[in-house]
Amino acid sequence: MTPALDISGLTKRFGDTLAVDDIHLGVPQGSFFGLVGQNGAGKTTTLSMAVGLLRPDGGSARIFGEDVWSAPERAKAMVGVLPDGLAMPERLTGREVLTYLGLLRGLSRDVVTRRAEELLSVLELDGADGTLVIEYSTGMRKKIGLATALLHAPRLLVLDEPFEAVDPVSAATIKTILRGFVAGGGSIVLSSHVMALVEQLCDHVAVIDKGAVAAAGTLDEVRGARSLEDTFVELVGDQDTGVKELSWLSH
Numbered sequence: 001m002t003p004a005l006d007i008s009g010l011t012k013r014f015g016d017t018l019a020v021d022d023i024h025l026g027v028p029q030g031s032f033f034g035l036v037g038q039n040g041a042g043k044t045t046t047l048s049m050a051v052g053l054l055r056p057d058g059g060s061a062r063i064f065g066e067d068v069w070s071a072p073e074r075a076k077a078m079v080g081v082l083p084d085g086l087a088m089p090e091r092l093t094g095r096e097v098l099t100y101l102g103l104l105r106g107l108s109r110d111v112v113t114r115r116a117e118e119l120l121s122v123l124e125l126d127g128a129d130g131t132l133v134i135e136y137s138t139g140m141r142k143k144i145g146l147a148t149a150l151l152h153a154p155r156l157l158v159l160d161e162p163f164e165a166v167d168p169v170s171a172a173t174i175k176t177i178l179r180g181f182v183a184g185g186g187s188i189v190l191s192s193h194v195m196a197l198v199e200q201l202c203d204h205v206a207v208i209d210k211g212a213v214a215a216a217g218t219l220d221e222v223r224g225a226r227s228l229e230d231t232f233v234e235l236v237g238d239q240d241t242g243v244k245e246l247s248w249l250s251h
């Protein structure tokens with residue numbers, strides 16, 4: 001079966017920094033795929049290239065077989081993206097953002113109105129109906145970003161840190177939505193630093209370290225008999241075990 005997302009040899013350099021170094025990853029259809037890695041490991045850069053937001057120096061990405069760079073319209077129609085540091089039309093309300101982006105996606109006004117209503121209600125943003133996105137809290141921005149990713153009912157979701165800054169009640173709602181999406185045949189790739197969350201949600205995982213894949217496979221293949229956190233620390237942790245502390249903080 002064609003992978004939902006097929007990343008082949010993606011490479012990106014920023015000046016002297018090799019941010020992503022020949023990454024190959026296959027996200028099977030119907031999988032819930034977690035991407036983990038330390039700060040600066042290259043997760044956001046990889047995901048940005050994979051969905052056509054950042055041009056790679058080398059390699060390619062295909063969404064259900066459609067090349068993101070040579071067939072962007074076909075590829076992008078099938079994916080919903082929650083990017084890092086999402087740029088939004090800030091002077092619109094959440095509902096206006098969804099309406100605007102839904103119409104741009106080619107949805108009919110009726111469908112957009114209905115879906116926007118449901119998304120705002122489920123994500124508990126309907127209470128802030130008159131609030132402009134520029135006035136949203138960080139968690140609210142995350143939620144409206146997720147709503148824009150879901151609006152056109154894509155087959156693949158690519159979510160960069162979807163739970164960051166989201167309160168526990170909203171996080172539970174989002175987990176339910178995402179599990180339902182996968183149960184309904186959708187595929188998800190998400191990045192996170194929270195190992196427990198990845199273990200709870202994902203059936204596949206890749207550990208990224210210094211721009212390369214340190215381990216990838218099903219959750220059980222990657223973690224074996226240990227916790228994902230132990231596996232992660234062992235794979236990418238600082239080998240220098242000397243205790244680092246700020247002595248001037250002790251009283």
Ligand SMILES: Nc1ncnc2c1ncn2[C@@H]1O[C@H](COP(=O)(O)OP(=O)(O)OP(=O)(O)O)[C@@H](O)[C@H]1O
Nearest residue numbers: 014017018019037038039040041042043044045046
């Ligand atoms: N626009 C940019 N210009 C210069 N360097 C960049 C840029 N974007 C990323 N980098 C560098 O590329 C490397 C990978 O960054 P990236 O944001 O992909 O990591 P990450 O795994 O998503 O990190 P985090 O978990 O902190 O979000 C880092 O060294 C970062 O400093």
